[in-house]
Amino acid sequence: MKKSILFPGQGSQYVGMGLDLYNSYQEAKDTYHEVDEALKLKLSDIIFNEGIGDINLTTNTQPAIMTTGVAIFRVLQKQHNIKIENFSYCAGHSLGEYTALVCAGSLSLVDAAKILRSRGEFMQTAVAPGEGSMAAVLGAEVSEVELIINENNYPSIEISNDNCPGQIVISGKKLEVEKCTMDIKKKISKKSIFLPVSAPFHCKLMIPASENMKDLIRDCNLKNPIIPIISNVSANEVVDSKQIKKLLIEQIYKRVRWREIIEYMLKNSVTDFLEIGPGKALSGMLKRFKQEILINSYNSLEDIKN
16 A cells, blocks of 8 residues: 655645644744745745734745645654655645655755745736736536636636546636636536635746746755655656756746646556645545545644544
8 A cells, every 4th residue: 555645835825723732732833933034034924913013915825835735744653653765756736746855855044044934925926917817617528618718718728737536727817717717617517716815826837936946946956855745736756956956947937747647646546645744635636536445644742633
């Protein structure tokens, strides 16, 4: 039986995430304080206390989710002797890939926090506020949605996330996304839900953010991970640090191939998945795959104790 660790991405954040672990375990407290010091910002206050800052502001959200995931992983390491070496693969949904790299010994917590702070800022400012949009398309096939996009020649729209069977996300300019969702409903009778996001992530509109991130990622100290990372861009395993850097730069504007990542793991005999980080979104996606798998989610003190 092979095991994999998964780390969530944007959308899983909430005020107070990780606070029970912060109050109970020194290794969690140290993790949050290390990031606060690295960023010269009390990010922990923004995470734990409503009204101090906006946790949903992308520049805060990205390092906050990563920090919480690493804190939970470190608690599991100390309290339950969880070792990264005992897993066949790890992967993270979009920014969750940075959490995976930290936990796999490839990237330092400090560097990940600084990179994600900038990544969030560059992604936020790549498109003017209100000009971009994202919508989840429910129950459709990738080929169906791609056909509609191509037939109608939407210049900015792309499939940004192929999350799991029956869940696809499109990104692009707001007016085009609105028209596209109407075409989807008309032509294949599928419902779309607009997502409460501040920018259209993982599409060509994010290329300026990717360009801004190049030097930051190229100059960071990245080691080969202890276990293979399954890349969002390629949906294949990667262990070479130079290749990982290249893929992280591309990841900002390319599709998140999460369905293909899980299918790769299933094909390679993974039957046991651990989701580590805030929320249980990835566990919900895993349940859409029609295979016998074991799913455990760790995001609270109660989860750790049980």
